[in-house]
């Protein structure tokens with residue numbers, strides 16, 4: 001296991017774990033603990049308002065979304081395990097409040113890390129891809145194994161030495177009869193077959209507002225969103241969706257020097273709801289393209 005896993009969860013983490021457990025054991029969510037047997041990943045929907053019923057869960061979810069979800073997914077996986085459900089569940093919080101509504105073309109760098117709700121029209125989809133989420137290493141000397149959590153669209157983390165061997169060396173150096181030489185703590189390898197990957201897919205999209213009021217040919221201005229797991233392969237051009245997503249800043253794709261400082265906004269999608277939630281009267285037809293119904297005119 002990873003080095004960090006060896007310590008007990010801290011007090012905040014413990015209260016988050018407990019809150020998730022209470023939520024999943026509540027009547028509403030117990031009922032939902034069924035999953036299609038043939039799906040490897042199952043999106044388990046949780047209503048935003050229900051997070052509020054458990055102490056500080058909503059606060060932690062909005063302030064530290066990824067970590068709070070990671071803890072929740074552990075608890076949910078345990079609950080599925082107790083019921084012998086083979087599917088891997090992932091929490092999908094839906095029905096975000098209106099205060100989270102946002103027009104994508106208004107996004108700026110200062111919105112980084114905010115969890116917001118967007119109306120989008122899918123303009124194009126990439127082929128399904130994967131990313132290396134966790135890398136496993138093994139020390140060639142002491143056989144210790146450890147796992148590094150990677151970050152998407154970033155360089156793989158640099159691993160410098162085997163912690164166990166290094167600790168042993170440090171210990172020995174402090175002792176009275178030091179060894180004359182030490183083995184090399186840098187001698188480790190990646191265990192490729194134990195690496196874990198996650199399915200991802202990029203969606204190019206515009207907001208209904210951009211399509212109706214924007215200049216230029218359709219599709220010339222689009223944003224990017226990335227979807228994970230069970231959402232991969234689900235969407236196609238022309239779909240109208242509500243995306244609940246974390247605003248993320250990524251390096252420009254295809255940059256030709258590694259220290260390029262330019263960044264672009266990418267929506268890291270947490271959950272997806274069918275249809276638009278903010279753009280009343282928006283419609284699409286082959287003949288007229290994208291239009292808003294004229295209201296009260």
Ligand SMILES: [Zn+2]
Pocket residue numbers: 139140141142143144162163164165166
């Ligand atoms: Zn070692």
